[in-house]
Amino acid sequence: MNANVYLPALARIAGIEEETRGARAIKTFRIEFPEGGGFDHECGQCAMLSLFGKGEVMISIASAPAVKEYKQFSIMKSGRVTTALHDLDVGDVIGIRGPYGNQFPLDQWKGRNLIFVGGGVGLAPIWPVIQTAVANADDFGSITVFYGARSSSDIMYKADFEELARKAIVQLSVDGAEDGWKGYTGFVPANLMDKAPSPDNAIAITCGPPIMIKFVIQNLQKLGFADEQIYTTIENKMKCGVGKCGRCNVGKDYVCVKGPVYSWAELKTLPQEY
């Protein structure tokens, strides 16, 4: 990484995948570094993307650490920088600095059943964990992926889910009723209760809108998951990424440094202000 923590490296957009459309469209950007550039990352870490003239935005790295040739970022069109990023084309050059934050402790989960619970664009931060777990399936027990979106057209990584369904148990849901929908109809926490995965020897990993995370954790507890068996990754507004600008804190922790990954056992000891 550059000696100046604020100075980004330059990287090229090598591919853009349109995941969902609409006012809050999601696109997946594949970023390639020039020869000899770039950095390694761990599952759960983030990077600060720069669009000069617009600003910076912290986005979780959606590709697995094992993928060295590029990094992927799935970005919802939401604020100033993300909206401008959506206007970019393949070949455009952006800035990138990182990686930032801690990681999911996959090493500690060997032999356990993994249950992922994602909602909306919140699938992206846990996607590298899913990819890594599936690629090393012998190290883990069963792998289950719950994922829900507002409607079937809001489901991201559609093509990847077809492949994932061959290697893991996939439980999809949409919020509202739709003709021809074969999955669950209702919110993600309800789908979780409907399928009621066993907490025995399991680890649950969830990410989604704050309100979804709250109810998923409550429901996991109802299903008998202990605090140490529940993991989430939280996002807050960030400017520096290095624990100095002061806005992403939850109590004493700057999420950009101490987070974004927390077990519920750790997170519940912090002020519930996120």
Add this chain to the structure above:
Amino acid sequence: METILKKERLSEWVAQIGARATVFAPAFADGIWNFCAVAADTKVEFDHGNTVRPAKGFVFPQREVLYRFRQESGKAPELMETLPAAAPTVVFGVRPCDGRAMVRNDKVFTCGFNDPYYQARRDQVVFVGLACSEPPSQNCFCLSVGGSPHSEDGLDVLMTELDGRYHVKAITAKGREIVEGAAALLDKAQAADGKAAAKAHADADKHPQRALATMEKVAAGLKEHFDSPKWDELARACIGCGACTYLCPSCHCFDINDEITSNVPLTGERVRTWDNCQFPDFTMHSSGHNPRHDTGARLRQRVSHKLLYFVENHNIQQCTGCGRCISHCPVGIDIVRVATEVSGQ
């Protein structure tokens, strides 16, 4: 290294340093006391209580260009790093509370990831402190937060006013350099001078100040009463102006934004500016979700950052008791009263 400077020779010392560094000293301008650049031949006297603005701006300016960018249409951007240029700076009249705040700022900016902009300025600024013989403000509470009117922490030199002279103690290598460089003006302190300074310090400690319970009690109380309804009550009058944090010597929160000077080719600067936890959009996500969505939550953040979170992370309070946030709050929000009432002490 302890020396004595006759009061009438202060201006000479400042002028001598001014030949090779920019010197700042408290001056009364536009109706307030602030650190102002000392022009040649200016008579320097210490008549101030405390400056309205703290000394943090010398190491963490309100606006700082991190780098410049330039991008021709259809081409890759070019980035030009703008680390601070060498600019030797000596600041006189810094009160010990502002000195102690530097120790806190060092922890923020140099622990973990080192901030090269802060570091470059910190390395070249010399802080010459002035011990308080009496509290400069009715809202001083340095003694309650582990400090004192004559603390040396974070200062390079500490001056103590005695009868007709200053006791001048060099604390750091940077401090020794400016003291040793003025051997013709500064006399070696005698044992009696050391005793007189010690007495001045002891007398200063006796002045009554605002009082806060111990670090441990306040921290424990704030932690226990995180959900107290008092936060909303005490913040009700807050207008979110942010004077409390802008004037705080240890508040370090900042924003980073792009300022464009030309669209074609795209030319501009990435700029860091002081930001403020009392502003609603400080923490607001682009989704509209805001973890600290009202003035109560934002007051709680400011007070808890100073007196709880910083203690949990660094085992010292971030607040150094200068009282500026109390004196300059337009609606009378008072960190001593808030921390005391909420923590139940």
